[in-house]
Amino acid sequence: MAAWPVSAVYQPIVDLRDGAVVAVEALARGGPGAPAASPAVLFAEARAAGGNALRTLDSQCLRAALTGLAGLTEPATVFVNLEPSTIASMRAGEFRGLADLIPAGVRIVLEVTERALLEDPAELLAGVARARDAGWSVAVDDVGAEPAALALLPFLAPDVIKLDLALVRAHASMEIAAIVNAVRGEAERSGALILAEGIESDGHLERALSLGAQLGQGWRFGRPDGRVELGSSPLRLGRSRRLMPAVTPFEVLSREMPAQRIAAPLLAAMSQQIEQQALLLDELAVVVAGFQDARLFSGPLQMRFQALAASTALTAVFAPGMPAEPAVGVRGSTTAPGDPLADEWVLAVVSPPYAAAIAARESREPSADGHRRLDYVLTYERDRVLAAAACLLARMRPAPAGPVGNPAGEVVAPRSTGAPAGRTARLRPAGALPPEELPELLLRAVSTASNGITIADARAPDTPLVYANRAFLELTGYPEEEVLGRNCRFLQGSGTDRIQAHYIARQLAAGREVQTVLLNYRRDGIPFWNEITISPVHDGSGRLTHFIGNQVDVTERVHQQERAAYLAFHDPLTGLLNRPEFFHRTERELRLAREGESGVAVLFLDLDGFDTVNEGFGHRVGDEVLASVAARLEAAAGEGVVLVRMGGDEFAAVLAGVPPEGGEEVERLARRLSAVVREPLRRGGRELRMSASVGAAVFPRDGRTAEELLDAAVAAMGRVRRSEVRRRSC
Known part of the structure; x- marks a missing residue:
């Protein structure tokens, strides 16, 4: 591959405690004559070209990043990226040869991308050791993009763990929780710093902090630029932990x-x-x-x-x-x-x-x-x-060409579980079914059971189904010929929890019973919640031979549980937070305010004359009006405001981080909320005009607890309403 012109830009990395720039990351860009400016496209082209193309491009990008540091006279910390295969192939002399490009006082942090960490661990770990011998620190990039690669974190012992940007944006899940727990545990043990990427909003920042990040990077703090702009306090990293060298x-x-x-x-x-x-x-x-x-x-x-x-x-x-x-x-x-x-x-x-x-x-x-x-x-x-x-x-050979390993959730059953080798014969109780009649009766009972029942062969590769009753076929929508001979994984889909699937695989691989609820998919693609019980079946000598599975559609039950959990915190009519949650959220903000010496405002809003709506139009229209008003209030409140329906036609808003005396920000919020209520509504071909009275109270001036602030806000609302009545009567 001919050398493509590349250049480097630098993006700030900040300390999330105070927003100070403590480091920069060097990012590659294609120059004139390159296939594209995007590094993703450049590296994809290099991989497609094969040979040494990827190694060549990686080296060009590294040299461009280091060359761009020329002229730096102040201490600085600079993150640079290299592919695992490049790190593995770099000899000690290559690292020493780059020393002339690094200004005095500049600390280089080598980012190891999580991709392909498991392909050649021996050479990768050796390459990382050579980088450390050259005085470089080490970071692992995109952690969480491929959960399995997290397993190498303890062996790499990075100074910085960079979270994949998806972790600050994705919805909470058990899979994300597993990643976060693993990262936090490794950081606690090793002293590594956690850096969150892709922070573009206050919401992303809040999520990053909740993940334990001390450092942050993203457009919220600055976009990549050709200039190297550093703060006054460069990031200082401790001495890297090294595994003791030994022979065996x-x-x-x-x-x-x-x-x-x-x-x-x-x-x-x-x-x-x-x-x-x-x-x-x-x-x-x-x-x-x-x-x-x-x-x-x-x-x-x-x-x-x-x-x-x-x-x-x-x-x-x-x-x-x-x-x-x-x-x-x-x-x-x-x-x-x-x-x-x-x-x-x-x-x-x-x-x-x-x-x-x-x-x-x-x-x-x-x-x-x-x-x-x-x-x-x-x-x-x-x-x-x-x-x-x-x-x-350190002795491990590279991965063979082609995929190695089983798909997620694959079940491989052991040949034996160590169950008792024999059973003591027992006398048949009086009235028991004759043994010769039992097999036929059991088959009829299982085939007509209302639950989906399957039997899988634990002795065969991939544990295929060898029996499925009618209820299972009706539950899943599959005909028998598309079921038998396949592992039950075919019911899994995009929404299936991988952690649960792996748990099932591990339990069955150990010959244990499994009881869980898993999201499965019918043949037509419709998801359903499947309550699964899988039990091992042994022969007379104790050898595991089969698994019998019992499946029940519990979708309605799961939805009811989800609804109940939602209603524990939300008002069913408007979808806003409910009254108990008001006290919980407000007390939490008060605890933070006491530590930071800031104020917390509570606003109480009551619709004026709402009873006339119910009396004139009926409660159904009244409920529709309340839902519409709630939606308007939520839109007007804006980001950072906790909005609550307290009950009836009463609402509350909580605004943290205000001056202890309240001030203009609280007054503006009160005016916004009052104004959106006054906007006309149309119901039943008629126009409805509403108004609201709003009162505010501020911690610590008007109260020190959520209850005291609410009482003060209600009293203030009453004063506003009486003042408005007097004004209209004049």
Whole structure:
């Protein structure tokens, strides 16, 4: 690819506490002769070109960003972007060669884009280490765009975690909550700063702060510009946390903990217990394991790791002769000849809420019972687990070409659950159905049941359905021929909660029962809430053979619950907040006002003579008028005003951040609310004219609690109404 002309622009990064500019991010733009000015288009073109095109473009953009810093004489912090593949390929000499372009006192923060972090972790982590050796800090960009990549955060140990802009704009969901919890946990443990991107409004800013962001970036604070404009307080980052270098996991864990002697069967059982814990985690987990021989990775062990791969971000195994994909979704890497790792048995699990590692080496001590003896170390101390797991990641081969791993929510059932091998025979109670009649009766009962019932084969790949009763076919709208032979995932769609889907996969992979409610889709695309109960079925020897599922359409119940939750905070007629919520919101604003020494205004509005509307037109028209007035008030109130229907024809507004004495802002709001009520309404072919009386009270002048402020505002409204009556009578 011919070199395209590129230039750099710089966007401010601010401290969200005071809005001060503390850093800038260098952003690439295409110059004359480039395919486009947009960096997204440029990089898409480079990827399509193949070869070294992406690496070449990335290097051009980096040099343009650093060249644009020429002439800086003050301390500064500058963020620059590089693709993971570029970072992985950069040698130490390349970082040193860039030093001449960086003015003295300028701190470079290397942004690692979240995209493709899991493709080649070994080279990426090595490249990041080389950048740190050159004195650069590290940030991870677009965190949350690909949740699975969050799993690498503890290993990258970034100084700054940059949240994907969608997190400050998307509606709250369990998926976003999982991302935020993981980021907050990592930031708390490591001391990393959280930076929110894409902040363009006060609402975005509020959301960013609620996500724990200390730094912010977006058009609200300034657009990209060719000039490097810095504030007086550049961002200062601490010394980056580094994982201790070590040769093998056993060496890491045995440095501070004495090894214990153990027989191989007990070691295997302890490892399997950690595997079971990993199955209960989510897609943010990393599972890595090392074996002395690839042939050990077979049978039940292989099935268990395949189940882990279905529900974790990364499951990888290492051994001499290990193939690239030894089981569906499992990443395999060959241990090199002479590598001391080949003598170890290792399992490490890392996730936001959990970390565990066990490592063992063969003991030369002879055994009387014929079982191998090993020296082992077990730890749940997070930093040690990370260091042990990093030893394996450093040996990991790149991902094979093509997709690896199972689709979200895929169910891979284990061959065995360890259920009792047999059952004690019992006498048949008097009056019980003869055994020979039971199978036919059960089949008739299941086929005519009102609930949707399915049976899936846990022994077959992808756990396909082998039976579906009539109620299930009617519930979903699918004919039998489009159901049998498929995993029940076909009912999932765009609105299905991925976290719930993964939870189902993990529970079934562990051979456990599942009870949950999930949004599914009928054949015609209509969504419905499905209450699912899935139970494992074992044969006489305790082997898991099938799952039986029971499905009930609970859409109406879910909607009723959602409606009840809505009405707990809102007025059903107008959709405004209700009276209890007024007191809750006002007290919250008062707590903040006491800390910031600002005022809070409460306005009380009562419609004048509204009873005549009900008497003259009826209550139905009266309700329509109230709803229309509420909509007008909400539009007139504007952003930052809490509007409440207190009951009847009474409304209240709460405005925070005003001067303690009130002032013009409160008076303007009162005039706006009063004015929109006076605008004529048409109902039943007739024009209605309304008016309202508005009174205001301000904390701390007129009261110190929500109740005191409301009473003061009601009293002020009464004075306004009496004054208006006197004025009209003159």
